[in-house]
Structure formats: structure tokens, C-alpha cells
Amino acid sequence: xxxxxxxxxxxxxxxxxxxxxxxxxxxxxxxxxxxxxxxxxxxxxxxxxxxxxxxxxxxxxxxxxxxxxxxxxxxxxxxxxxxxxxxxxxxxxxxxxxxxxxxxxxxxxxxxxxxxxxxxxxxxxxxxxxxxxxxxxxxxxxxxxxxxxxxxxxxxxxxxxxxxxxxxxxxx
Numbered sequence: 401x402x403x404x405x406x407x408x409x410x411x412x413x414x415x416x417x418x419x420x421x422x423x424x425x426x427x428x429x430x431x432x433x434x435x436x437x438x439x440x441x442x443x444x445x446x447x448x449x450x451x452x453x454x455x456x457x458x459x460x461x462x463x464x465x466x467x468x469x470x471x472x473x474x475x476x477x478x479x480x481x482x483x484x485x486x487x488x489x490x491x492x493x494x495x496x497x498x499x500x501x502x503x504x505x506x507x508x509x510x511x512x513x514x515x516x517x518x519x520x521x522x523x524x525x526x527x528x529x530x531x532x533x534x535x536x537x538x539x540x541x542x543x544x545x546x547x548x549x550x551x552x553x554x555x556x557x558x559x560x561x562x563x564x565x566x567x568x569x570x571x572x
Contacts, residue, residue, distance in 0.1 A: 402450050412444040459489030460509045483510065493524035 403409075405417050418434050437445050437453035445453070458466070461483050468482065481499070484492045491510040496503040505516040505524035516522045 402447060412446050413450070414444050418445065459485075461485035461491040462489030464510065494521060496521075 402413070405413055405420060407417055408414075413434075421430055421434065434445060434453075437449050439449050439452065440446070462485055464483050465485060468480075481497045484495055486492050490508040491506050493505055494503055495506050495510075495512075501519050502517055503521050504518070505513040505522050505527050507513070513524075513527055516524070516527050
């Protein structure tokens with residue numbers, strides 16, 4: 401297929417050669433698909449990029465959707481759970497089973513977060529504690545703030561006695 405599209409035989413598919421594929425106005429996925437194949441972002445698709453594009457491993461949510469479509473098509477049951485994928489093929493934070501009215505939080509690979517399955521929509525940002533450390537749930541707290549909460553009013557009294565508020569280490 402690549403060699404048929406490579407009309408100038410330079411071992412690259414340029415935009416003009418790729419345009420031949422894009423002639424079908426009803427195939428809206430073709431252009432984004434081939435743009436995603438251009439891993440070098442040089443506007444051309446090499447033979448290596450072409451092969452990689454067709455052999456790359458699918459993201460987990462997309463792979464599960466395809467498995468459901470292929471294996472379950474013949475015996476599709478009403479109310480069967482279908483995962484919700486983001487545009488990159490990974491699981492969305494909130495997954496819902498419409499037939500049961502339940503929703504729960506998952507990581508990008510579909511792993512359910514314990515204790516999040518409820519009727520309605522859970523707040524997955526709060527549950528996961530998205531703190532920049534890949535959802536460990538560990539919150540970041542300022543030690544001074546934590547001490548102030550622990551000591552309660554004592555911290556306020558000490559600050560008033562000092563006469564100056566702590567400037568947080570900044571030089572004004």
C-alpha cells in the first residue's frame with residue numbers, strides 16, 4: 401500500500417500523496433490518523449513511521465472497546481458496560497454503568513479507585529488527590545500551615561506578640 405501511495409518513489413508520503421487518501425469526505429478519521437503517524441512532525445510519513453503507525457500498541461481503553469466490539473457483537477446484551485475513553489484512547493476519570501446507575505473513578509489504565517463506586521457522579525479529582533505526583537492521593541501541605549492548625553490559637557497569639565506577620569521568606 402505504501403509503495404502505491406508513494407508516487408514519486410522517495411520513500412516518504414508527503415501531503416500531496418496523503419491527500420489521495422483524504423478524498424473521501426465521509427472518512428473524517430483518515431487525516432487525523434495519518435497526522436498522528438508523522439511522529440517526526442516533518443509533514444511527511446516515512447516507511448518506518450508508516451509501519452510503526454500500524455503496529456503500535458493500542459491504549460488500554462481503546463483496546464477494551466475493540467475487544468467488546470469484536471467478541472461481544474454477536475451476543476450484545478442490553479445494559480452491557482461500555483468504557484468511556486478519552487481522545488488518546490485511555491480511560492476517562494469517571495466511568496459509568498448506565499444500566500445500574502453507578503459511576504466510579506479509575507486511573508488512565510482503567511484501574512478502579514477503591515470506595516468511589518456510587519449512584520451519581522463521584523468527584524474523581526478530589527478522590528485521586530491530583531497533586532502532580534500521579535494520583536498517589538498524598539496531599540501537599542505547608543509545614544507552617546499544618547503547625548498552625550495543630551496549635552490553633554497559640555500560633556495567632558504568638559504572631560500578634562511578634563508585631564510582624566511572617567512574610568513567607570520573601571524579601572519585600
